[in-house]
Amino acid sequence: xxxxxxxxxxxxxxxxxxxxxxxxxxxxxxxxxxxxxxxxxxxxxxxxxxxxxxxxxxxxxxxxxxxxxxxxxxxxxxxxxxxxxxxxxxxxxxxxxxxxxxxxxxxxxxxxxxxxxxxxxxxxxxxxxxxxxxxxxxxxxxxx
Amino acid sequence: xxxxxxxxxxxxxxxxxxxxxxxxxxxxxxxxxxxxxxxxxxxxxxxxxxxxxxxxxxxxxxxxxxxxxxxxxxxxxxxxxxxxxxxxxxxxxxxxxxxxxxxxxxxxxxxx
Ligand SMILES: Nc1ncnc2c1ncn2[C@@H]1O[C@H](COP(=O)(O)OP(=O)(O)O)[C@@H](O)[C@H]1O
Ligand SMILES: [Mg+2]
Numbered sequence: 001x002x003x004x005x006x007x008x009x010x011x012x013x014x015x016x017x018x019x020x021x022x023x024x025x026x027x028x029x030x031x032x033x034x035x036x037x038x039x040x041x042x043x044x045x046x047x048x049x050x051x052x053x054x055x056x057x058x059x060x061x062x063x064x065x066x067x068x069x070x071x072x073x074x075x076x077x078x079x080x081x082x083x084x085x086x087x088x089x090x091x092x093x094x095x096x097x098x099x100x101x102x103x104x105x106x107x108x109x110x111x112x113x114x115x116x117x118x119x120x121x122x123x124x125x126x127x128x129x130x131x132x133x134x135x136x137x138x139x140x141x142x143x144x
Numbered sequence: 145x146x147x148x149x150x151x152x153x154x155x156x157x158x159x160x161x162x163x164x165x166x167x168x169x170x171x172x173x174x175x176x177x178x179x180x181x182x183x184x185x186x187x188x189x190x191x192x193x194x195x196x197x198x199x200x201x202x203x204x205x206x207x208x209x210x211x212x213x214x215x216x217x218x219x220x221x222x223x224x225x226x227x228x229x230x231x232x233x234x235x236x237x238x239x240x241x242x243x244x245x246x247x248x249x250x251x252x253x254x255x256x
Contacts, residue, residue: 019198019199026202040187048183055178107195107199108176108177108197113177117182
């Protein structure tokens with residue numbers, strides 16, 4: 001089998017400020033990987049990256065999508081949103097940096113750990129953002 | 145240690161997923177920051193927090209948390225309770241502060 005052939009793919013729609021469904025996409029992704037027998041340490045890392053990316057859409061953007069793909073070699077997430085974008089990506093990547101409002105912080109978010117933890121747990125991570133338009137993350141976690 | 149024993153010893157009030165309390169607790173974690181729990185709590189831990197917004201349930205489910213203890217006599221919203229039922233995450237209430245709860249669990253042999 002070709003190493004790049006897609007074994008599984010699913011698209012998730014994420015809505016901004018929708019706390020009723022927040023985290024559902026990440027739960028589905030994690031449950032799928034668990035069902036097919038992906039190792040616990042890989043599962044953990046994918047769950048952290050997808051949850052943080054999903055919640056950043058919920059907290060900061062209008063709407064977005066997560067494209068989830070599995071190949072024989074890796075798990076791939078492409079996370080895109082229509083939202084305010086990020087003016088200074090380098091600053092946003094800093095541990096502890098957050099623009100979260102009081103309201104967001106009171107719900108337990110806004111630790112400024114999301115993007116840094118995505119980077120820490122991904123084998124490949126690219127973030128691109130256009131202020132006023134939106135943000136795109138490409139995340140890969142290798143299976144071996 | 146079994147979660148049932150913990151509930152009894154700490155006199156916790158079970159307000160959701162009462163039929164999911166027969167589980168082994170492998171450790172504990174205290175935090176009110178969801179990203180911190182996502183990154184650092186271990187599987188089958190008991191999570192001590194004062195957060196009570198429905199977001200805690202997705203985090204607990206993703207991390208396969210054995211149960212959540214909400215401290216300081218705080219009462220979670222209806223949505224949180226509903227979600228906890230759906231995801232089978234035991235929601236446990238205590239009037240005590242986090243420090244006391246963590247201390248009691250530690251002395252019972254539960255560690256981080
Ligand atoms: N999808 C996004 N759209 C707009 N801004 C974002 C997005 N993701 C992250 N940010 C910005 O980057 C900051 C840091 O994000 P993160 O590391 O996840 O921490 P936190 O969400 O706790 O603030 C956020 O406070 C926000 O200003
Ligand atoms: Mg974040």
